[in-house]
Amino acid sequence: NAGVTQTPKFRVLKTGQSMTLLCAQDMNHEYMYWYRQDPGMGLRLIHYSVGEGTTAKGEVPDGYNVSRLKKQNFLLGLESAAPSQTSVYFCASSPEYSNQPQHFGDGTRLSIL
Amino acid sequence: AQKVTQAQTEISVVEKEDVTLDCVYETRDTTYYLFWYKQPPSGELVFLIRRNSFDEQNEISGRYSWNFQKSTSSFNFTITASQVVDSAVYFCALSEADSWGKFQFGAGTQVVVTP
Numbered sequence: 001n002a003g004v005t006q007t008p009k010f011r012v013l014k015t016g017q018s019m020t021l022l023c024a025q026d027m028n029h030e031y032m033y034w035y036r037q038d039p040g041m042g043l044r045l046i047h048y049s050v051g052e053g054t055t056a057k058g059e060v061p062d063g064y065n066v067s068r069l070k071k072q073n074f075l076l077g078l079e080s081a082a083p084s085q086t087s088v089y090f091c092a093s094s095p096e097y098s099n100q101p102q103h104f105g106d107g108t109r110l111s112i113l
Numbered sequence: 114a115q116k117v118t119q120a121q122t123e124i125s126v127v128e129k130e131d132v133t134l135d136c137v138y139e140t141r142d143t144t145y146y147l148f149w150y151k152q153p154p155s156g157e158l159v160f161l162i163r164r165n166s167f168d169e170q171n172e173i174s175g176r177y178s179w180n181f182q183k184s185t186s187s188f189n190f191t192i193t194a195s196q197v198v199d200s201a202v203y204f205c206a207l208s209e210a211d212s213w214g215k216f217q218f219g220a221g222t223q224v225v226v227t228p
Contacts, residue, residue: 031214040122042204042218050213058215090158098214099146099165104158 023091136205
């Protein structure tokens with residue numbers, strides 16, 4: 001009964017390093033999302049995908065790239081990490097309708113030094 | 114553009130008091146969906162309720178109740194007889210019908226319940 005799984009849970013990077021966050025869902029959901037959560041700002045959408053092989057920009061896409069090669073996986077990449085990308089990152093998935101709640105992973109706490 | 118406002122940053126109550134969280138939204142769409150999520154100190158996001166724009170019936174679920182009023186664009190959430198386990202951040206979110214399920218979240222309201 002995994003739902004949405006995010007890997008890793010914690011990570012510390014140095015400025016300029018790159019890394020990839022992995023999100024996997026086992027609910028056969030079409031839609032997947034990446035958010036970042038910062039104090040006092042709620043969750044802001046970085047990128048999203050409405051199906052395998054598709055991606056689109058959200059509210060705050062700069063500095064991030066994504067890929068959805070398989071329906072169950074949604075990867076978020078930071079090519080050159082910056083301190084402003086220090087945040088908690090959440091992945092979510094939902095069925096193919098806007099009226100459905102999103103199911104969230106437990107989050108990845110990322111610190112950029 | 115859609116927008117969700119949770120004006121209350123933090124609410125502190127003593128156990129057994131009632132607490133109401135405000136959520137005001139903006140949208141030009143006639144069909145949209147509103148959600149409440151809870152984020153306890155452990156950090157995960159827990160779905161609480163969904164309401165459709167064409168269904169203004171208010172709902173009660175145990176100690177939780179929701180008041181949806183289209184006339185004032187509000188979707189408020191009340192916890193009755195609060196308990197320490199209700200301490201969490203609560204988020205209101207809006208999704209429009211043609212938005213590919215994307216959510217616009219409010220900034221969240223921190224609820225602190227003390228014994």
